[in-house]
Amino acid sequence: MLRGVNRVVIGVVGLVLVCAGALVLAPGAGLSVPSWWPYDGPSDVLLSAADRTRWRGEGWWWPTVIAVLAVTVVLALWWLLAQLRRSRLTEVLVDSGDGEGALLRARSLEGVLAKETESLEGVSHAHITLTGRRSTPQARVSLQLEPYASPGQALTSLTDEALAHARDSAGLEVLPAEVRLASGKHGARRVT
Structure with a gap:
């Protein structure tokens, strides 16, 4: 079962990373992109100054960011330990x-x-x-x-x-x- 979960998780993470990379690299490389593409050209930024500072003043923002990062770290460590644990007896x-x-x-x-x-x-x-x-x-x-x-x-x-x-x-x-x-x-x- 763990092998199947590994394949699905790695496949989904790989697909997300490839799509995100293509989304950013295509305009940066000077390729012509469709009008609906979120980034227009090499001088366009991923996050504007307004996007980066929009939620800083809200009281829920930093606890949410810390909680999401903590859960991500715990899940990553759990997955790593599951890989290292040998299920077969030697x-x-x-x-x-x-x-x-x-x-x-x-x-x-x-x-x-x-x-x-x-x-x-x-x-x-x-x-x-x-x-x-x-x-x-x-x-x-x-x-x-x-x-x-x-x-x-x-x-x-x-x-x-x-x-x-x-x-x-x-x-x-x-x-x-x-x-x-x-x-x-x-x-x-x-x-x-």
Whole structure:
């Protein structure tokens, strides 16, 4: 979801910046512009002295400007922190019995879990992503089911077999999972 929001936000900001740049640069470059264009030529200013000082005497002006700028800064910082936060887990802490533990690459566990899930009856494709903390990972599972598969049976097999094996092999008490199911498409049968 974050990737989609990023694309929309970056696209909208880019479009606004390109339009604003074209609006200002066209007359500044001496290009002929239509009569409805807000700026006439290279000597025209973006904001006149009257426009710049119009609201200064109003009591609401400066609190509004400061509030808008503060909200903009907070949203920009939130967006930056959302970019830096990793949603995918890089390693899982495995209890090795010596009190220190061992680190297992999360991609390795994801790969093994995906292969075992794909070997289950009715599952054609599986995509696993581990999220959370390294001591308490969580799994995001996307399953592509065969057209004939029963979703309930596939979900039961996933939790009882593949997720249970991964939980036991990593020495985890629990391995919560969010599972998304999609049904496979099948072609029309030919009658001869």
